[in-house]
Amino acid sequence: MRVSKSKIVSIIITSIFAICLLLIGFSKNIYLKPNTYYQIYLDGEKIGVIDNDADLYNLINEDQGEIKDKYNIDNVYPPKGFEVTKLLTYHDTVNKVESIYDKIKAERNFTVKGYIITITNENSEEENSSFTINVLDKSVFEEAMKSLVMSFITEEDYDNYINDTQPEVIDTGKIIENMYFQENISVKEGYIGTQEKIYTDVQELSSFLLFGSDVENKSYTVEAGDDIASIAENNKLNVQEFLIANPQFTSANDILAIGEEVNIALINPQVDFVYDVIEVEDVEEKYETIVKYDYSKSSSYKLVEQKGVNGVYRTTTQTQFVNGVSNQGVTQVKDPVVIREKVDEIVIRGRKNYAGNNNGIYFDDGTAWAWPTNAPYKITSDYAWRWGVFHEGIDISGTGAGSPIYAIADGIVRSAGWGGMVGKSAGYNVVIEHPNGYWSVYAHLIGMPDVKVGDTVTRKQRIGSMGESGVATGVHLHLSVSIGQPYGGGYFINPLRLYN
Numbered sequence: 001m002r003v004s005k006s007k008i009v010s011i012i013i014t015s016i017f018a019i020c021l022l023l024i025g026f027s028k029n030i031y032l033k034p035n036t037y038y039q040i041y042l043d044g045e046k047i048g049v050i051d052n053d054a055d056l057y058n059l060i061n062e063d064q065g066e067i068k069d070k071y072n073i074d075n076v077y078p079p080k081g082f083e084v085t086k087l088l089t090y091h092d093t094v095n096k097v098e099s100i101y102d103k104i105k106a107e108r109n110f111t112v113k114g115y116i117i118t119i120t121n122e123n124s125e126e127e128n129s130s131f132t133i134n135v136l137d138k139s140v141f142e143e144a145m146k147s148l149v150m151s152f153i154t155e156e157d158y159d160n161y162i163n164d165t166q167p168e169v170i171d172t173g174k175i176i177e178n179m180y181f182q183e184n185i186s187v188k189e190g191y192i193g194t195q196e197k198i199y200t201d202v203q204e205l206s207s208f209l210l211f212g213s214d215v216e217n218k219s220y221t222v223e224a225g226d227d228i229a230s231i232a233e234n235n236k237l238n239v240q241e242f243l244i245a246n247p248q249f250t251s252a253n254d255i256l257a258i259g260e261e262v263n264i265a266l267i268n269p270q271v272d273f274v275y276d277v278i279e280v281e282d283v284e285e286k287y288e289t290i291v292k293y294d295y296s297k298s299s300s301y302k303l304v305e306q307k308g309v310n311g312v313y314r315t316t317t318q319t320q321f322v323n324g325v326s327n328q329g330v331t332q333v334k335d336p337v338v339i340r341e342k343v344d345e346i347v348i349r350g351r352k353n354y355a356g357n358n359n360g361i362y363f364d365d366g367t368a369w370a371w372p373t374n375a376p377y378k379i380t381s382d383y384a385w386r387w388g389v390f391h392e393g394i395d396i397s398g399t400g401a402g403s404p405i406y407a408i409a410d411g412i413v414r415s416a417g418w419g420g421m422v423g424k425s426a427g428y429n430v431v432i433e434h435p436n437g438y439w440s441v442y443a444h445l446i447g448m449p450d451v452k453v454g455d456t457v458t459r460k461q462r463i464g465s466m467g468e469s470g471v472a473t474g475v476h477l478h479l480s481v482s483i484g485q486p487y488g489g490g491y492f493i494n495p496l497r498l499y500n
Contacts, residue, residue: 034088040100043081047103048095053084055097063101064110067194071112071136077191079108111191114198117141119271120184131270133205134198138187144205145271149179151210151244152273152324172314174279182272182322210244212268222260228252235264238384240324266388269323276320283336285311285375286499288344297350308345313338315376317398326380326397327474333376333398369498370460372406372442372479374399380476383494392492393441393480401475405442405464408479408498409434413455417448418469422486426478427470430463431486439486440495443478444469 038053039046050056057078064076082104115138120130135141149158157176160166166175192198199205220231229252232242239252245263256262287308294301313336320327371377373396381395415421415431422429426443430451433439446467451457468475481498484490 034090035092037087037089037094039085039087040104041081041083041085042079042104042107044083048100049087049089049093050097050100051094052097056084056100059097059101060104060110067110067112071198071200073112073136075113077111077113079104079110080191080193081108109193109195111193112136112198113189114192115141115187116190116192118186118188120186121182121272122184123182133208134192134196135205136192136198136200140199140202140205141187143202144199144209145181147202147206148209148269148271149273151247151267152321153179153275154250169278169280172280172282174277174281177276177278177318179273179275182274185271209270210267211265212270218263218265219261220264222256222258222262224258226256228254228256231256231262231264233385236385236388236390237264237266238382238386241267241385241387244324267323272322274320274322274327276318279317279319280314281317282312282314282339283376285313285342286371287311287342288370290344290346292346292348293351294348295351297348299350301348301350303348304345305348306343306346309340309343311338311342312340313376317376317378319378319380325386326378331378331380331397331474331476333378336376370406370408371499372396372408373466373477374403383492383496393443393478394495395476395478397474397476399466401467402446402465404462405430405445405466405477407432407457407459407461407463408440408481409438409459411435411438411440411457413451413453413457413463414439414485416452416455421488422480425471427472428464428467429470432457432463433485437483437490439482439484439490441478441480441482441486443480444472444476 035051037049037051038056040048040050040053040056060078061076067076068074114134114136117133117135118130119133122129133141146158153176157166161176161179167173169175199208218235220235222231228242228249229239231237232239237245242262242264243249243252244267245265287310289308292305315336316334318332318334320331376398377396378398379394380397381391383394384391409432411432411434413430414433415429418424418428419426420429421431422441422443426441428445428447428449429441429443430445430449431439431441442464444467445464446469447465449464451461451463457463466475466477472478479495480486480492481495482490482492486492
């Protein structure tokens with residue numbers, strides 16, 4: 001078959017054209033191969049493109065020597081909100097790593113790797129019920145928490161509990177049944193901004209956990225005649241709070257050196273350390289003084305017909321402590337075992353020349369005071385400063401909700417019901433005026449008292465039942481005694497003075 005010349009030319013042109021297209025396509029494929037770059041973001045906003053992200057990380061780490069020296073670390077990292085994504089592009093314009101670094105440095109603080117501890121009080125009604133603590137080393141936090149615990153219990157008790165080596169209680173003694181922190185504590189590794197507070201010192205973190213961030217660094221220089229009780233009293237602390245703030249002392253009887261510096265800051269624990277104590281102890285039950293009157297003798301006459309003997313009973317008490325203070329709501333005193341029966345004292349008093357007072361009630365100083373609750377009981381809070389506020393009485397727990405409350409002496413009921421003379425925080429309460437200027441207050445009763453205003457009551461008469469009404473953390477009796485009307489010109493005294 002013969003092919004025409006024109007057809008041959010056409011075939012040649014077509015082939016050349018195809019070869020050219022192939023070559024062009026091949027060249028175009030080479031030209032269009034994308035570049036691999038890195039897009040940099042801060043809080044989602046693009047700030048530039050670089051060709052090597054490793055160079056940026058290295059520059060940050062190398063240039064931030066001051067941060068590394070401050071925290072004694074080897075690596076510094078980009079700030080929070082920093083993000084890198086791989087970018088495939090046909091463009092070939094990139095930013096210098098140094099310029100991106102300068103932008104970051106101008107807008108953000110860099111980070112260090114450490115541990116973020118989140119502490120949350122799930123029982124709190126406050127909106128901001130959680131806070132965080134930043135550390136570079138977990139051991140700093142662990143040692144600081146242990147130091148906080150050591151503020152409330154001895155190291156020996158702590159070690160015995162942790163190692164399960166608490167001595168067995170044979171006759172008397174105590175053990176810690178349980179200990180824990182009330183808050184939920186989570187620890188996670190993460191990146192911490194260098195503008196944030198980072199704890200590197202155990203003592204500094206311990207101080208924060210015990211006193212809070214707003215604590216004033218208050219100290220006192222011991223002078224001649226000072227003791228722990230007087231320094232505490234003069235600075236609105238109770239002795240226990242002073243000992244917590246000054247762990248170098250273990251007892252109120254410890255000797256202070258003149259010129260010694262002591263901490264008088266008010267503690268404000270940032271976490272609640274809870275521990276349950278079971279204690280078996282022999283407790284004295286003070287004898288009652290029964291007064292008989294001889295109308296043939298003068299008022300100066302006094303004869304002890306039968307000498308009183310204190311009883312002794314062995315009781316088991318289960319008490320929950322929160323930051324060293326007993327939680328009245330879970331203080332339980334179990335039935336006692338009598339070791340020695342008490343013998344009441346009988347006193348004969350003359351009354352021939354007694355003029356009497358206009359309410360017809362006779363009163364004998366120091367001989368007629370009755371205890372306001374049944375035994376066994378536990379004094380859970382003293383007449384003392386407590387968290388910077390003076391506690392104007394004593395708290396008595398352990399006899400249970402609904403157990404009887406007694407008048408401590410003869411008198412006339414001046415207030416009975418909710419609030420009244422002593423305020424709503426006292427809940428249901430009774431106020432009794434006694435002869436010779438004494439008044440007594442019985443607060444937090446379970447409900448309406450058994451007496452009403454104007455009633456004349458006698459020593460050891462039941463006037464109500466133990467409860468937790470008003471501002472109370474658990475079932476207990478708050479007993480106050482004043483000379484003169486409470487909150488009406490009188491002044492409070494320690495109720496225990498009546499029984500000494």
